[in-house]
Amino acid sequence: MTKFNKLKQFTLSGRESSLSVYKVRKKTVSLISSIARYVFLIAFSYTLLYPILFMISHAIRDPMFFNDPTVQWIPKAYTFSNFQSAWVVLQMPTSLFNTITVEVISSLISIIACGVAAYGLACFKFRGQGILNALLILLILVPFSMTLIPNFVNYYNFDFLGLFTLIEKIFKVEIDTNLLDTLWAVYLPSITAVGLKSGLCIYIYRQFYRALPKELFEAAWIDGAGPLLTYVRIVVPSSGVALLTVSLLSIIWHWNDYYIAQMFLTNHRTMAVELNDFFMHHGLDGVVVSADSCMAACLMFVTPMLVFYLILQKRFIASISATGIVG
Amino acid sequence: MKTMKKLICIVLCLLMVFSVAACGTEGTGSNNSSGEPANNSSVIVENSSETPSDTSTDVTSVDAPSETVTPSQTSQGNTTSAPVSNLWAPGTNDNSDGGTSAPKQTSLTWKQVKAKLPKDASGKEIELYNWNTQIPAQKAAIERFTKETGIKVKYKEEGYDTYLAKLASLVATGNPPTVVRLRDNDPSYMMSMQPINKTGYDFNDTYWDQDILMEYNVNGLLYGVNLESSPYYQPMVTFYNQELIDKYSLEDPYELWKSGKWTWKKMYEICEDFLKAAGDGYSGLSTLVGEYVFSTGSSYYSYKDNKYSANLKTTAFLKAMQNMNTQYQKGNICDIVGNYSDFSLGKILFCNESEIAGRQSHYMMTEIKKKGTLRAVPIPAVDGQKEYYVPILENEAYGVPNKAKNIELAPYFLRFYLDTANYNMNSFYAHKTILEAVEWTRSQKRVSVLNELDTNRTIIGIVEGLLTCTTSQIKTLIESKYYPSAKDAAAQATKEIGKLVK
Incomplete structure (x- = not known):
């Protein structure tokens, strides 16, 4: 009972x-x-x-049923032709390759660079630290569109401190300083930790590093480790949570980015750019540019990130319990 | 540390203050001159306090427009400060036929124009900036131009969304393209442009579209041009599906147009016959911006005394919207404005759209073009109305940006590139009826759909909102008021309509 x-x-x-x-x-x-x-x-x-x-x-529905009011969720007829059309319109696999080379690699560089920048801000005291922290906040607050034109002009003629002009004059060589339409226009800001949403990434890292016990660093110093070795051997292994969080966010932000790719890289059309111009494609053979094929294209675009998120989510939770350090 | 923090705070505050000050609108002298384009031609302005006299929705009882405003009457009245002599300028001559007010010359032939080309032009390069992919006809025209003049032309395609931002950035680098396509006289375009008068070319030539020249005239300075016979001229036409006409034995719109019987009433009758025959899941018409309104000669806004006013309470507009609303209740008009996707799939009989959709290589209406069943006729005439008005969706023009190089060659290139004589127009459109309809509209009076970028989308929003009102609700629309910009007028109209719909 x-x-x-x-x-x-x-x-x-x-x-x-x-x-x-x-x-x-x-x-x-x-x-x-x-x-x-x-x-x-x-x-x-x-x-x-x-x-x-x-x-x-x-x-997966046939385009004929798009305006059929009796069809809500389950189509009367299935078809995968929408995916075929989407594959062609999105210029796959070229756009996928471009997305990986442009956005994913840029994101990975940014994850590493932001970590290093945050380490400096969080674990060291130096003159001007306050200003740098304030500039970090500015980096978060100021939207990309405000610095678009200065960045564009900068990359158009990237004569860093006049050095390239000096080299040209001394060695009588011609250096092309136009970084537009090259991958450097995207990699360079990532390397210097001022790329897409880098401010937020640095902030997340910084907050995490500040919470790390100082005893760890002191122990490393006593053992003779320098700042870089301390970062590589002590800080990075301990910051699993922050690393995962930043990786997740950064890769998704870069994957969805359309504006930077469109503005600075006309020749490297990523999936986001092709998707944005989905309905602008002129009559391609064997292709139906319709709302249904657009949905198929959106699904193709979103799926890698969904899978990525689902995989990382498990490890994210596992890392919290393993390290025992909660942000 | 505390001092530094205070200093940074002050700097940030000053930054915000200066950026807000820089965004000032009406009332500051510097913004006025660039923010107010010249008026459109053939815009009907009615008495703003007039109230509708009857509630009839009968199309045939639409009042004839009471006043036709010519460009010279509504120009800003300021004398031009043209930097180049012999420049076309508004307000110099009154012209009651609604045409231009410029002193006219006879049209120059291409040979005559070419003879004026600078001697050192050959070998130079210019760049054309556009947001559409280059079509074969354009490529052929450009190649012919290069062959004839020796001037190299590079076609630069840019994304639609980033078009303006990229243009501004290119101007900032000091290396912008030579010729830029413009969609309308939006101030955000003009900021990157310089007057095309600076090229030294004399646009006093009837070959150039005088309506466009007036549209893109800002304080006597000309920023955009197009040819009278340009293939890049965007009247709205009525596309229809010939397959559905034949299948359900409906009256042929082309035959009706040829016999002078193509009216809105007739079109709605055909729609009703189509719906009876086809059944559920079909619509008669896909409208984009409420073309019936423009075909009466009215518009959502008018520009008078340097200000915009909403025309929503004028008789012509109210009757037009009541008529459209009635047709919507009957199911003649589909519920998604601008649904050319369903039209292309054969679910809608008529589709009012810019002629651009009928171009051979354009991405719109691909399926129906492939079938070969796409046809077009001009927008129907209003029953009982003496005048015919054709709505112009986009006032496409071309200009030169700031700091561009070789700008003296730009007008010569445009004179060639924009001339239909240099195109095989038979293969430009998907069917000959489209070309016929477009060519016919050139001789008609035009009503611009007042295309500031945001207002165009807001117009569509207004149409969508009004279609869902009841017929009696439309009677009680807002009074016409003056607003500093079309955007404000549109915003106020949308707000009021929102209240009605609720």
Whole structure:
């Protein structure tokens, strides 16, 4: 006999125990709150998942049913021709290759560079540290569009401190200082930790490094490790959580970036650029440029990041429990 | 440390103050001159306090426009300060036929124009900046130009969304393209441009589109040009699906147009016949910006006394919108404005759109073009109206940006590049009826869809909003008021319509 039935038996028998009434009430409240919690989560999940479900539903449906009011989620006829059209319109696999070489590599460089920059800001005291911290906040606050034209002009004629002109004059060589339409226009800001959302990445790192126990650094100093060795051997292995967080965010931001790729790299068309110009493509043979093929293209674009996020999510939680250090 | 923090705070505050001050709009002298383009031609301005006299939605009882405003009447009245003599200037001559006010010359032939080309032009290079992929016809025209003049032309394609930003950046580098395509006289374009008068070319030639010249005239300085016979001229036309016409034995719009019977009433009748025959899931018409309004000669806004006003309470507009609303209730008009995707798939019979959609290589309406069943006729005439007005979607023009090189060659290039004589127009469009319709509209009065970038989208928003109102609600629209910009007028109109819909 279950506990609940035993309790019920007591109440029915008339010999009510205040304790059993309390237990029944508690269970009821617990049940109601569970139901409410699940209802809320399901509703919230539906709101979040709706775009993905919509994309999947439209990507596999025949274009003829796009305006059919009787077809909501499950199409009457399936087709993968939308994916074929999307593959052509997105100029795959060239755009995928461009996305990896431009955005993913830039993101990886940024993850490393931001970590180093944050290490300096968090673990050392030096003159002007306050100014640098303030500039970091500026880096976060100032939107990219405000510095677009100065950056463009800078990369158009990247004569760093006049050195290239000096070299040209001394060695009588011609150096092309136009970084536009080259990968350096994207790599250089990442190397110097001033790329896409670098300010936020540095901030996340900095906050994490500040929370690391000072004893670790002192122990490293005593053992004769310099600042760089301390960073590589002590700080980086300890900052799994921050590294994962920054990696996740940075790669997704770079993957979704359209503006920088379009402005500085006309010849390296990434998936985001091709997707943005999806409906601008002139009549390609065997291709249907429609809302359904656009949904298929969106799905193709989003899937790598979804998979990446799902993989990293597990490791993210595991790293929290392994290191025992909570941000 | 504390001092440094205070200093940085002060610097940031000053930065914000200066950036806000730089964004000042009306009232500051420096912004006025670049923010107000010249008025469009053929814009009907009605008495703003006039109230609709009846509630009839009968199309045939639309009032004829009471006043036709010519460009000379609504020009800003300021004398030009043209840096180059013999420059076309507004307000110098009154012209009651609604045409230009410029002293006219006879059209110069290409040979005559070419004879004026600078001697050292051959071998030089110019760059054309555009947001569309180059089509074969353009490439052929450019190659012919290079062959004839020796001037090399580079076609530079840029993304639509980053077009302006890239242009501004290129100007900042000091190496912008020579010729830039403009979509409208938006001030954000003009900031990167210089007057094309500085090229020294004399645009006093009827070969040039005088309406465009006036449209892109800012305080007597000319920023954009286009040819009268340009293939890049965007009237709105009515596309239709010949396959559906034949399938359901409907009246042929082309035959109706040829016999002078192509009116809005007739089009709606065909739509109703189509819906009866085709059944559910189909629509008669896809409208983009409420073309019926423009075909009455009215518009959502008008420009008068250096200000914009919303025309939403004028008789012509109200009747036009009531008529459209009635058709929407009947199901003649589809619920997604500008749905050329469904039109291309055969779900909609008519689609009002810019002629650009009918071009052979354009991405719109690909499926129906491949089938070979795309046809076009001009936008229908308003029943009982004496005048015919053609809505112009985009006032496409070309100009020269600041700091561009070899700008003296730009007008010669444009004179050649924009001339339909240098194109095989038979293969320019998907079908000959489209070309026929476009050519016919050149001789008609034009109504511009007042294309500031944001207002165009807001117009679509207004149309979408009004289509969902009830017929009686449309009667009680806002009074016409003066606003500093079309954007403000549009925003106010949208706000009021939002209240109505609620």
